[in-house]
Amino acid sequence: MTEFEPVLTRNTHRPNSEKIATYLANGGYQAARVALRMQPEEIIEIVKRSGLRGRGGAGFPAGVKWGFMPKDAPQKIVAVNTDEGEPGTFKDREIVERDPHSVIEGVLIAAYAVGANRAYVYIRGEFFLGIKRWIKAIADAYEHGFLGKNILGSGFDLDMSVHRGAGAYICGEETAMLESLEGKRGNPRLKPPYPAQTGLFGLPTLVHNIETLACIPHIIARGPEWFASIGTAESKGPKIFSVSGHVKRPGNYELPLGVSLREIIYEHAGGLRDGKALKAVIPGGASTPMLSADQIDVPMAFETLKAIGSELGTGAIIVMDESTCMVEAARRLSKFFAHESCGQCTPCRLGSQRLYEILERIEHGKGQQGDLDLLLEISQGIDGITFCPMGAALVNPARSALKHFRPEFEYHLTYKHCPANGKPA
Amino acid sequence: MNQANKSSPPAIEDPRKRAMLLAALYLAQEQHGWLSPEAIRRVADRLELSTGQVMSTASFYTMFKLEPQGKYHIQVCEGLSCYLVDGAETIIDHIARRLKIKPGQTTPDGRFTLEVVQCLAACDLAPALKVNDELYGHMTLESIDTLLEKLERS
Numbered sequence: 001m002t003e004f005e006p007v008l009t010r011n012t013h014r015p016n017s018e019k020i021a022t023y024l025a026n027g028g029y030q031a032a033r034v035a036l037r038m039q040p041e042e043i044i045e046i047v048k049r050s051g052l053r054g055r056g057g058a059g060f061p062a063g064v065k066w067g068f069m070p071k072d073a074p075q076k077i078v079a080v081n082t083d084e085g086e087p088g089t090f091k092d093r094e095i096v097e098r099d100p101h102s103v104i105e106g107v108l109i110a111a112y113a114v115g116a117n118r119a120y121v122y123i124r125g126e127f128f129l130g131i132k133r134w135i136k137a138i139a140d141a142y143e144h145g146f147l148g149k150n151i152l153g154s155g156f157d158l159d160m161s162v163h164r165g166a167g168a169y170i171c172g173e174e175t176a177m178l179e180s181l182e183g184k185r186g187n188p189r190l191k192p193p194y195p196a197q198t199g200l201f202g203l204p205t206l207v208h209n210i211e212t213l214a215c216i217p218h219i220i221a222r223g224p225e226w227f228a229s230i231g232t233a234e235s236k237g238p239k240i241f242s243v244s245g246h247v248k249r250p251g252n253y254e255l256p257l258g259v260s261l262r263e264i265i266y267e268h269a270g271g272l273r274d275g276k277a278l279k280a281v282i283p284g285g286a287s288t289p290m291l292s293a294d295q296i297d298v299p300m301a302f303e304t305l306k307a308i309g310s311e312l313g314t315g316a317i318i319v320m321d322e323s324t325c326m327v328e329a330a331r332r333l334s335k336f337f338a339h340e341s342c343g344q345c346t347p348c349r350l351g352s353q354r355l356y357e358i359l360e361r362i363e364h365g366k367g368q369q370g371d372l373d374l375l376l377e378i379s380q381g382i383d384g385i386t387f388c389p390m391g392a393a394l395v396n397p398a399r400s401a402l403k404h405f406r407p408e409f410e411y412h413l414t415y416k417h418c419p420a421n422g423k424p425a
Numbered sequence: 426m427n428q429a430n431k432s433s434p435p436a437i438e439d440p441r442k443r444a445m446l447l448a449a450l451y452l453a454q455e456q457h458g459w460l461s462p463e464a465i466r467r468v469a470d471r472l473e474l475s476t477g478q479v480m481s482t483a484s485f486y487t488m489f490k491l492e493p494q495g496k497y498h499i500q501v502c503e504g505l506s507c508y509l510v511d512g513a514e515t516i517i518d519h520i521a522r523r524l525k526i527k528p529g530q531t532t533p534d535g536r537f538t539l540e541v542v543q544c545l546a547a548c549d550l551a552p553a554l555k556v557n558d559e560l561y562g563h564m565t566l567e568s569i570d571t572l573l574e575k576l577e578r579s
Contacts (some may be wrong), residue, residue, distance in 0.1 A: 032553075087504040087544040125488045126545055128558035165488030166447055168544070183446030185485040200442045244506035244548035251549045286505065286544075318506055320546070332505045337541050 001267045002259050007238040008214050009254045013096040018133045020140040021100035029146055031217035035109040036154040043113035047216070050224035051236035053058040056081055056172070056209030057285065057313050058389070059235075059302045068196035070116040070204050076116035077205040078107055079181065079195075080213060081129075081173040082123045083165050087286040087336055089318035091240040094252050095210050096123060096130035100137035104160065106213030108146060109220060111158050114206050119160040125167050134162045169340035173388045174207040176342065187344045188388035211240060231257035233368060235312070237303035243269040245319035246276065257312075258304075261296040265319055276321035279420075280404065284313020286333045287393030289400035306330050310400070325418040326408050331359035337394035348391045351382040354397050365424055367414030372402060372409055427467040442472055446482050450489055487542070495531040495538035497576050500555040504544040512552020512564065517541055519566050523573060536577070 010016045011026055023029070037042055048063030069076060080103065084092035095103060107119050121138075123131050138160050141147045149157050163181055163262035165171050171180045178200050199205020215237055219227045228236045235257040241264055244250045248270030255264065261283060265271065272278055278293040284301065289310040293297070299305050302312045320329060339354040355378055358371050379395035386392075402409060411419045418424075449472060453464040460483055469479045483489045497549040499520060503513040517539070520529055524537050547553040549561025554569075561572065 084546045085544055088506055089544075090548050092545045093546050122464065125486070126560075129560075163444075164447065164451065166450070167488035168486050180447065181444060182440055183443035183482060185448055201444075242548065244507045244551060250506075250551065282505075303543065316548075318509075320509065324509065328508075329505060332503070332508060336504065339543055406569055 002255055003262060004238070004255050006054065006254045007218050007385070008102070008240055009094065009099075009252065011102065012094055014068060017098045018100055018137065020137065020144060023099070027221070028101055028217075029105055029144075031168065031220040032105050032108050033152055035220050036112055036152055036156060040113045040115060043109065045175055046224045047113070047219060050215075050219045050227040051231075052215055052227065053233075054241065055211035055215075055314070056174075057287070057311075059088075059312060062208070062212055064207065065208075066114050068194065069116075069206055070197070072099065073115075073204045075118070075282040077200045077203050078111045078114070078116045078119040078172075079178065079200055079205050079207045080119065080121040080210055081172065081174060081177055081207055082121065082127070082210045083169075083177060084124055084127075084314075085169040085172055085340075086245050086314060086316065087283060088242060088318040089285045089314045089332065090242045090244075090253055091314065091316070092124075092210055093127060093130065094240070095214055096127055097133060099214070100130075100134050101141065101216045103210045103215060104137060104141050104146065105152060106216035107160065108151065108158060108319060109216050110206060110208065110213060111140065112154075112156050116206065117157050117159065119158060120181055120200065121160065121162045122171070122181055123164060125165040131162060131164055132306070138162065139397065155210060160212050166375060168342070169336075170342045170388070170390060172371070173390065176388065177207070177304050178205065185342070187342050188390075190387050232299060232301040232304065234303040239300070239315050241268075241300065241317065242314070242316040245326075245360055246273050246321040247271065247319045248273055255300075258299045258301045261291070261298050261300055261317070264300065264317060265296065269288060269317075269319070272319065272321050274344070276322075278319065279322045279324055280320045280326065280329070280401075282316075282318040282320075285316040286318075286336060287311075287390075287396055288313040289396045290329075290402040290404065291400075309403075321348075323421055325363065325423065326401045326422050327351065327359060327363045327412050327418065328423075330397040331356065331363050333397035334359050334394070337390070337397075341390065341394070345386040345388075345391065346385045347382040348394065351378050351391075352394050354378050355395070359398060363418070363423075365412070367409075367413045367416075369413060371413065372406065375399075375402060443474060443478070445472055446474070446479065447486075450479075450483055454490060459493045493535075496536050498538045498540065498555075498557050500540045500542045500545070501528075502543070502545045502547070502551070502553050503541050504548070506544075506548035507551040507553055510551045514567060516552055516554065516564060516566070519569060520573070524569070559567070 044066045052062040053059040168186045170176045171186040176186040180186040197321040253268045334356040339355040341352045342348045382391045469476045528541045
């Protein structure tokens with residue numbers, strides 16, 4: 001089993017881990033002191049050298065994104081994305097509730113590097129405890145001089161506030177989040193222009209997931225070479241993996257990128273419950289294509305998962321045992337996407353609903369010959385032609401379940417019940 | 426358009442004013458328990474927006490309630506991870522039978538609303554549910570009965 005000294009979750013087990021006193025007692029805000037004495041370009045260079053890639057799902061190189069921010073704009077913004085809501089994902093909840101100051105410090109360093117004086121933290125509406133703790137954490141950071149005017153005598157100013165989301169998965173998409181911050185419906189914007197040019201209120205905006213920002217203080221404190229020494233060729237640093245479903249010990253496990261999916265499931269999460277056999281795994285949240293049981297030796301990294309037709313996504317692993325009906329699993333995930341489509345693009349709005357309906361009738365023994373090809377045809381008509389990546393994401397449950405388990409779907413069509421669980425009896 | 430009371434929109438709208446809208450809707454909902462037409466109109470007036478603009482936002486988000494809710498708003502997750510560990514319908518059906526309402530309905534005494542929701546980002550605590558802003562994890566039919574009894578007495 002990989003022995004790994006926690007980086008992002010090093011404080012989360014401590015009593016009162018959310019308090020500024022706890023954070024300061026464990027070396028908190030020391031990296032910010034160092035960073036505020038550096039030149040902004042130096043920090044961007046360090047983040048580039050670290051190889052840090054975004055943890056919100058897309059995996060874009062963070063330092064490159066920072067470099068896109070215009071140097072000469074008079075007003076710039078950092079927007080923090082904590083609208084975690086994809087089935088299987090619960091890593092942000094842990095950081096939000098238990099270690100807000102690690103993110104505030106990361107935002108402070110990022111804002112200084114790109115020259116932004118205003119930061120907005122967008123937190124999922126359901127994270128009531130986390131929101132309460134963030135409001136307190138920001139107030140404490142102001143009181144200690146880590147936010148406000150002339151931070152730590154550097155001459156740099158930064159204001160920060162929390163905005164509460166209100167229940168819309170799509171607001172995890174960066175431009176939908178910006179719309180929501182502006183008080184509008186969370187309809188994603190057409191890109192380009194990217195937020196680095198035209199973001200919140202039309203100003204250049206750096207948008208990051210909180211796990212990405214939580215890496216920043218450690219990169220400054222321990223150096224980009226240390227960070228880049230963790231992980232694989234193209235996926236650097238520590239990662240929080242959320243494990244749920246049919247495992248003995250569901251939970252968050254912080255491990256180096258590149259750890260095998262098998263190790264996470266069988267060693268860290270304790271293996272499957274009730275001595276059952278593994279059937280399928282979703283490696284990176286509901287939007288990532290599922291894997292079959294014989295693929296779990298894959299290293300959990302951006303490039304290795306891509307090579308076998310899936311994605312790292314948010315690193316949220318859903319484990320399914322042999323009793324799981326794959327039609328039902330795909331139907332349930334498709335219902336989520338049909339429910340969460342913002343409705344702006346026709347292929348997503350109507351296609352997500354059609355996929356859900358067809359999967360539901362197959363599951364209930366009312367499928368028709370031709371339904372499986374129809375699922376693939378509809379998926380083809382959605383993938384890649386919507387404003388935001390949700391179109392490409394929502395076809396993955398049905399398409400990947402069919403790829404690995406087509407005979408099980410055909411059994412449903414022929415015998416009108418499930419070979420795995422007998423339903424509908 | 427029921428905007429007869431507004432003459433013409435300001436030449437340049439301050440986008441930051443509308444940015445207050447979600448927070449204002451939360452405040453209004455806290456005061457009234459739901460977003461009544463009156464609450465929508467008051468929010469619109471305070472932020473100098475049209476009621477159409479306010480409705481456009483309010484109707485998009487599932488946490489804004491456009492009809493009265495029970496004192497206890499029970500939200501049960503039907504996501505994949507909750508379903509896999511005996512949650513979702515097992516729990517939803519149990520609560521529905523006990524409260525004698527269907528998902529989406531409120532008990533006649535106005536105490537309980539039952540709602541089926543998508544992922545609560547609590548898959549490690551599956552099966553999970555929320556009552557108002559409080560999260561409850563690892564639910565069993567027994568622990569649900571205990572919780573409901575406590576809420577019924579309070």
